[in-house]
Amino acid sequence: MNKLTSQTLDILLNYSDSPVLSIYIPTHRYPTGPNISEDQTRFKNLVKSGIDQWRAATDEKTVKYLSDKLDSTLNDVSFWDNTTESLAIFATKDSVQMINLPIECEEHTFVGETFDVTPLLITQEINQPYYILALAMQSPKLFRADMYDIQPIDVGLPASYKQALNIDETRPEGHANRTIDGAHGQGDPKRTEQEDRLRYLRILDDTVTKSSDIDTSLPFIIAATENEAADYKTLTKLPSIIDTVLSGNYTSSPTQELHKLSWQAIRASSGAKERNDILNHFDQKTSAQKTSIDDKTIYDAAIDGRVETLLIDMCETTTDSVSDSSKEKLLIRFPSHYGKFLQDLIRTVVSQSGKVVCLDKALIPQQATTAAIFRY
Numbered sequence: 001m002n003k004l005t006s007q008t009l010d011i012l013l014n015y016s017d018s019p020v021l022s023i024y025i026p027t028h029r030y031p032t033g034p035n036i037s038e039d040q041t042r043f044k045n046l047v048k049s050g051i052d053q054w055r056a057a058t059d060e061k062t063v064k065y066l067s068d069k070l071d072s073t074l075n076d077v078s079f080w081d082n083t084t085e086s087l088a089i090f091a092t093k094d095s096v097q098m099i100n101l102p103i104e105c106e107e108h109t110f111v112g113e114t115f116d117v118t119p120l121l122i123t124q125e126i127n128q129p130y131y132i133l134a135l136a137m138q139s140p141k142l143f144r145a146d147m148y149d150i151q152p153i154d155v156g157l158p159a160s161y162k163q164a165l166n167i168d169e170t171r172p173e174g175h176a177n178r179t180i181d182g183a184h185g186q187g188d189p190k191r192t193e194q195e196d197r198l199r200y201l202r203i204l205d206d207t208v209t210k211s212s213d214i215d216t217s218l219p220f221i222i223a224a225t226e227n228e229a230a231d232y233k234t235l236t237k238l239p240s241i242i243d244t245v246l247s248g249n250y251t252s253s254p255t256q257e258l259h260k261l262s263w264q265a266i267r268a269s270s271g272a273k274e275r276n277d278i279l280n281h282f283d284q285k286t287s288a289q290k291t292s293i294d295d296k297t298i299y300d301a302a303i304d305g306r307v308e309t310l311l312i313d314m315c316e317t318t319t320d321s322v323s324d325s326s327k328e329k330l331l332i333r334f335p336s337h338y339g340k341f342l343q344d345l346i347r348t349v350v351s352q353s354g355k356v357v358c359l360d361k362a363l364i365p366q367q368a369t370t371a372a373i374f375r376y
Contacts, residue, residue: 001082001084001100001148001149002098002099002100003099003100003148004099004100004101004120004123004124006124008097008099009117009120009121009124012090012097012115012117012120013115013117013347013350013351015092015114015115016113016114017092017093018057018112018113018114019054019057019058019111019112019113020090020091020092020111020112020113020114020115021050021051021053021054021066021089021090021091021092021109021110021111022088022089022090022108022109022110022111022112022115022116022117023046023047023050023088023089023091023108023109023110024086024087024088024089024105024106024107024108024109024119024332025039025042025043025046025086025087025088025089025105025107026042026085026086026104026105026106026107026321026322027039027042027043027083027084027085027086027087027100027322028083028085028322028323029083029084029085029102029323030256031080031081031083036080036081038322039080039083039087040074040080042107042322043070043073043074043087044074046107046109047067047070047074047089049109050089050091050109050111051063051066051067053109053111054066054091054111056111057111058093062093062094065093065094066091066096069091069096070089070096073098082100083100084100084101084102084148085101085102085103085104085105085323085329086100086101086102086103086104086105086119086332087099087100087101088100088101088105088119088120090115099120100148101119101120101123102123102127102147102148103119103122103123103126103147103330103331103332104321104322104323104329104330104331104332105119105331105332105334106331106332106333106334108334112340112343114343114347116343117347118312118314118338118342118343118346118356119332121346121350121356122314122315122332122356122358123147125355125356125357125358126147126267126271126330126358127146127147127148128146128147128219128266128267128270129144129145129146129215129218130144130145130146130218130219130220130221130262130266130270131143131144131145131153131214131218131219131220131221132145132150132220132221132222132223132246132250132258132262133204133208133220133221133222133223133224133232134223134224134249134250134251134258135201135204135222135223135224135225135228135229135232136224136228136249136251137160137161137197137200138159138160138161138251139159139160139251139252140157140158140204140251141157141250141251142154142155142157142208142214143255143258143262145259145262145263147263149259150255150258150259150262152255153213153214155207155208155211155213155214156207156211157204157207157208158200158203158204158207161196161197161200164199164200164203164204165196165199165200165203197228197231198231198235201228201231201232201235202235204232205232205235205236205237205238206237208238209236209237209238216238216239216240217239217240218240219240219241219242219266219269219270220238220240220241220242221241221242221244221245221246221262221265221266222241222245222246223245223246223248223250223258223262224245224246224247224248224249224250225247225248225249226245226247229245229247242265242266242269242270243269244265244268244269246258246261246262246265267330274357275359275363278309278311278357278373279363279365281309281373282309282311282365282371282373285373285374286365290373290374290375290376291365291371291372291373291374292371292372292374293364293365293366293368293370293371293372295341295345295369295370298310298345298370298371298372299341299344299345299348301372301374302345302348302349302352302354302372303348305352305353305354305375306374306375306376307349307352307354307372307373307374307375308354308355308372308373308374308375309354309355309356309357309372309373310345310346310349310354310355310356310357310370310371310372311357311359311364311365311370311371311372311373312342312346312356312357312358312359312364312369312370313335313358313359313360313361313364313367313368313369313370314332314333314334314335314338314358315330315331315332315333315358315359315360316330316331316333316360316361317329317330317331317360318331332358335361335369337369342369342370345370
């Protein structure tokens with residue numbers, strides 16, 4: 001998988017030897033045989049369309065180089081086994097860069113003086129690293145994830161509550177040897193299971209919050225039974241646990257399932273908050289006459305470096321996707337008004353350290369195609 005990185009994005013943004021070709025292809029994450037065949041067909045058709053457009057702006061030697069390069073990709077079985085929601089292709093006269101994107105994009109080809117990187121900027125803005133803490137009395141686990149994937153993190157969590165509390169399973173019930181908060185001795189027969197669980201959860205919390213490998217400012221999502229999650233939330237020192245809980249025991253669940261469910265929860269929580277914060281900020285700035293929905297006004301302000309946030313209407317939550325799922329997912333659209341003007345506007349805002357936020361058209365103030373919040 002070729003992930004989008006800030007370094008790759010910077011290279012594409014600053015490449016200036018025209019003409020260049022940009023292609024976006026929707027694909028399937030974890031594809032089946034029929035899905036792979038569908039993705040390869042779509043790839044073949046869009047590459048042909050892109051090359052036909054490129055042929056008019058370059059020479060046959062360059063066209064042949066690209067055709068040969070992409071033909072080898074078309075026939076690479078391992079490549080098609082490791083796709084995500086979209087594939088982005090960026091070609092020059094002597095190189096081809098392919099990037100897997102974790103958001104589905106509509107089919108799109110573009111030949112111009114600069115690469116069309118708008119979906120990359122949208123992805124970079126939406127992508128949110130986060131943690132998943134899968135709580136259980138046995139084999140608790142910690143994961144770090146983002147929009148792309150999920151990876152286990154080893155911070156030395158105890159293997160079980162009995163290990164954490166130093167409970168000797170060989171001794172009779174009520175006479176377990178324990179080491180709790182530094183004290184040694186016979187277990188108190190009056191100690192309840194609930195008290196043991198709370199002590200255990202405090203140990204887990206201390207292990208996570210005191211680890212130098214953990215960025216506690218990032219969102220955390222808890223995967224646990226309702227009781228364990230509720231107890232943990234009453235005692236944790238983590239500052240950014242989201243309200244949604246993945247209810248159940250996920251310590252042995254397939255990571256693909258955990259990633260899918262957790263990203264949906266993070267996006268619903270963080271995405272909704274960010275969207276509401278931005279729209280509220282827009283309303284506040286409007287009263288101070290520091291916003292606009294007029295394209296020319298926004299573009300002039302972008303040239304002057306005055307655009308703090310640019311809102312564009314290229315994202316939609318829909319079931320209309322190649323995944324053929326009844327569940328809604330995020331889709332990057334290329335609306336009819338999308339073209340060189342909007343690409344240049346977006347690039348200009350980004351070059352002046354402005355922020356680009358993609359929203360559903362219905363959420364853009366006055367349902368304009370673009371809106372902007374000005375710095376001054």
